[in-house]
Amino acid sequence: xxxGTIADIAPLTDENRILAKFGMSKIKHTNKVGLxxxxxxxxxxxxxxxxxxxxxxxxxxxxxxxxxxxxxxxVELLITEDKKCAEVIAQELDWANQNRxxxxxxxxxxxxxxxxxxxxxxxxxxxxxxxxxxxxxxGIVAARxxxxxxxxxxxxxxxxxxxxxxxxxxxxFHLYAALKSCExxxxxxxxxxxxxxxxxxxxxxxxxxxxxxxxTWQNTTDELFSRKIFIDASASFYDFDDDFLKTxxxxxxxxPENPEPVFVTTGLEVVGYPKIVGKEHLRFKVREKKDRVxxxxxxxxxxTILKLVKGQEDxxxxxxxxxxxxxxxxxxxxxxxKDMQVKIKKTTA
Numbered sequence: 311x312x313x314g315t316i317a318d319i320a321p322l323t324d325e326n327r328i329l330a331k332f333g334m335s336k337i338k339h340t341n342k343v344g345l346x347x348x349x350x351x352x353x354x355x356x357x358x359x360x361x362x363x364x365x366x367x368x369x370x371x372x373x374x375x376x377x378x379x380x381x382x383x384x385v386e387l388l389i390t391e392d393k394k395c396a397e398v399i400a401q402e403l404d405w406a407n408q409n410r411x412x413x414x415x416x417x418x419x420x421x422x423x424x425x426x427x428x429x430x431x432x433x434x435x436x437x438x439x440x441x442x443x444x445x446x447x448x449g450i451v452a453a454r455x456x457x458x459x460x461x462x463x464x465x466x467x468x469x470x471x472x473x474x475x476x477x478x479x480x481x482x483f484h485l486y487a488a489l490k491s492c493e494x495x496x497x498x499x500x501x502x503x504x505x506x507x508x509x510x511x512x513x514x515x516x517x518x519x520x521x522x523x524x525x526t527w528q529n530t531t532d533e534l535f536s537r538k539i540f541i542d543a544s545a546s547f548y549d550f551d552d553d554f555l556k557t558x559x560x561x562x563x564x565x566p567e568n569p570e571p572v573f574v575t576t577g578l579e580v581v582g583y584p585k586i587v588g589k590e591h592l593r594f595k596v597r598e599k600k601d602r603v604x605x606x607x608x609x610x611x612x613x614t615i616l617k618l619v620k621g622q623e624d625x626x627x628x629x630x631x632x633x634x635x636x637x638x639x640x641x642x643x644x645x646x647x648k649d650m651q652v653k654i655k656k657t658t659a
Contacts, residue, residue, distance in 0.1 A: 312337065316361045317369030319504050322565035330563050334359045344387040347400035348372070361565045370450075374406035377446025378413065410447060417443050417451045417465070425459050434526040434535065435488070437519035439466035439473055449476030449505065456480055460537055462488070462526065468512055472497070475508045482534050483526070491525045492518055504566060539629050539649055545573040547602040550632065550643060558632065572648055576627040580620050586612045594618065596626060596645070605635065608647035617652040627651040 312333025315326050322330055337359045340346060349355050352367045359368075375383045387399040421438050428436070436455065448465035455463045456478045462485060464477035479485035485506045489499045495518040499508035510518060564570040581603055584594035592608040592615055606628070608614065619625060630645040 313364055313368065313372070316364040316563075316565060317372065319365075319566055320502070321567035322361070322563055323567045327563065327568060330361070330565075334361075334364070334563060337364075342388070343393045343396040344390050344399070347393070347396040348387065348403070350397075351400045351404040361563050370410070371400075371403045371407045374403055374410045377450075378406055378410055378444060410450075413444050414447050414450055414454075417447060418454055421451055421455055421465060422458065425455065425461075430459065430461065433523060434461060434530060435519075435523045436461045436463040437466065437475075437515070437522065438463070439468055439475070439515050441468045443467040445469070445474040445476075448474075449478070449507070452476055453478040453505075460535060464506075464508070464522075466508075466510065466515060468515075471512045473510050473512055473515055475510065477501070477506050477508070479504055480534070481538075483530065488522055488525055488529075492521050495521060540569075540572060541574045541629060542571040543573055545575055547575065547598045547604055555632070555643070570631050572629055572631060574627070574629045577624040578626040578628065579623045580618050580625060583620055584615050584618050586615060592647075596628070605642070605644040606630070606647060607633070607635070607644055608650065611647060611650070614650065614652065617654065625653055627653070 312330045314320075315322070315330050315333075320326055337345060337349075338357065340349075346355075348368060348371060349357075352363075352371060354363055354367060357363065372384045372388075375381055383399050383402060387396055387403065390396050390399070417440075420440065420443075424438055425436060436459070438455075443465065445467035448467050452463045452465045455461075455465070460480055462477065462479040462483050464475045466473040466475035477485055477489075479488075484503050486499075486501050486503060489496065489501070489506055489508060493499065495510065495514045497509040497511060499506060501507055558571065561568070561571070575598065578596040578598055581595040581597045584592055587593050587607075590610050590612040592606075592611045594606050594608075595603050596606055597603045628645065628650045629648040631648060633644050633646040634641050635644040
């Protein structure tokens with residue numbers, strides 16, 4: 311239940327949250343040989359399982375064969391009692407997931423190029439279709455298009471005279487309700503507020519695209535399409551003692567409709583020299599009031615390294631989540647950047 315609830319991006323509130331919370335605590339110590347094999351190929355043996363591990367490491371592997379081949383193998387993995395069989399299937403799922411990632415990147419590039427040629431000021435809902443796209447991957451790509459262009463999006467894979475599509479929505483827009491308003495153009499559809507799927511005749515795709523965009527214009531305001539960061543509290547690093555962190559943990563697991571709290575701290579000093587890690591991530595340290603120093607990780611913010619100045623006081627304001635970083639058997643608090651604002655000090659001639 312925990313795997314399905316989190317992997318399907320269902321709201322983590324009420325009974326969903328309770329079932330997910332207790333389900334995740336059991337996954338780490340599961341006696342199910344299929345899950346044990348899956349944890350092994352994902353490099354998660356002995357690791358605490360959170361919505362991140364399910365959403366980005368376990369779920370994609372379980373889904374992978376169903377997206378590009380036969381989902382029955384994933385079902386067999388979850389119910390088998392044969393350890394050797396489980397290990398073989400887990401390896402297949404891992405391979406399928408790697409293959410799925412390559413297909414996904416190709417479709418993402420093609421879809422992004424089309425959106426970049428679109429006047430987004432005139433479009434509030436994106437519908438993209440292609441005969442060469444794989445129907446099992448279009449939902450994942452739709453989510454990435456939403457993240458990149460901030461428009462609710464449906465991608466459709468066309469085969470002969472029929473298309474299968476999958477969509478994702480931006481916050482504040484009910485995707486299923488939008489599809490319901492267009493149901494006369496669809497062969498079938500289903501889903502919820504955040505994610506949905508559909509089947510449509512090829513000749514109806516263009517008309518459907520116009521209709522759902524019209525519906526979106528009629529039921530949204532300009533404000534909805536401005537990215538927002540909702541801050542839960544202004545905080546000092548001195549607030550983050552053990553009691554605070556234990557209390558915060560009681561609100562877990564975080565996810566849809568139970569988001570991770572976002573804090574803001576201003577007037578920070580950059581300590582030491584920032585480093586780029588991976589392809590585009592930034593790692594550095596910040597200090598508050600001379601003696602409270604914390605580690606920071608900023609995903610996708612490598613370009614900001616050009617603005618960060620070591621030792622310049624009151625230089626940086628950050629919005630962030632609290633996170634724990636484990637390395638070499640030690641765990642310590644780090645800040646996971648949601649956004650940051652660098653104050654450039656003016657110089658006088």
